[in-house]
Amino acid sequence: MAGLAAVAVRADDGASPIFGVTLPAGYRDWRLVAPALEAPPLDEIRAVVGNDTAIDAYRGGTVPFPDGTVLVKLAWKRVPSPAFPPAAIPGAPTTVQVMVKDSARWPETGGWGFGRFVGGRPVDEAQHETCFACHEARAKDHDFVFTRYAP
Numbered sequence: 001m002a003g004l005a006a007v008a009v010r011a012d013d014g015a016s017p018i019f020g021v022t023l024p025a026g027y028r029d030w031r032l033v034a035p036a037l038e039a040p041p042l043d044e045i046r047a048v049v050g051n052d053t054a055i056d057a058y059r060g061g062t063v064p065f066p067d068g069t070v071l072v073k074l075a076w077k078r079v080p081s082p083a084f085p086p087a088a089i090p091g092a093p094t095t096v097q098v099m100v101k102d103s104a105r106w107p108e109t110g111g112w113g114f115g116r117f118v119g120g121r122p123v124d125e126a127q128h129e130t131c132f133a134c135h136e137a138r139a140k141d142h143d144f145v146f147t148r149y150a151p
Contacts, residue, residue, distance in 0.1 A: 017125035019106065021098050021115030024051070027072045031055050034150035037078065037088075044075045045090050048147045058149035065143050067111070069101040073147075094118070099145070110136070110144045 015022045030049035038044040050058065053068040075097075076090035096117045103111035114131035116123045135144040142148075 014120075014122065016098075016113075016115030016117070016122040018129065019100075019109075019113035019115060021100050021113045023096060023098065023115070023117055023120065024070055024072065027051075027070075027098075030072065032150070033058060033071065034147050036147070038075070042075075042094075043078050044094055045078045045088060046073055046075045048073045063143050064111070065101050065145065067101050067103050069099075071099045071145065071147065073097040095123075096120075110140075112144055 027049060030051055033048040033050045033054065036046040036048070038046060049072050051068075051070040053066060054071055056062070057065045057069055073096070075094045077092050077094060078088045079091035081087040081089045098115040098117070100113045100115075101111050102113060106113045109132040112132070112135070116131070132144070135146070139146045
């Protein structure tokens with residue numbers, strides 16, 4: 001189960017509060033699930049990548065996602081390209097968000113643990129308390145995952 005080794009159990013090792021999720025090793029080399037643009041006021045370019053378990057589930061149409069699925073959303077401020085101003089390019093990084101599926105560990109949140117990181121460090125506990133509520137309200141029918149696989 002690629003990706004589960006990235007899940008921490010102590011909050012003192014760079015793990016997210018509440019869920020204890022860390023940034024997975026090597027996530028920048030994972031395959032793209034889908035890109036996205038976020039409208040103002042965030043005005044971001046985003047990319048969701050997944051570990052092998054996630055990619056296999058997306059390609060196979062497997063929902064709910066199996067334990068061991070790890071999804072990472074990277075976000076950058078959207079800025080005009082200096083070479084071609086109508087085009088947008090990534091600017092400064094804003095956040096990296098992580099979802100890890102482990103049904104035994106997080107049954108109360110649909111089997112998902114969440115982490116949000118700014119500058120490589122987890123953000124405060126209050127931010128993490130809102131993760132599942134939003135996913136539950138808007139993506140319950142897709143195992144609490146917003147992102148669909150881009151063709």
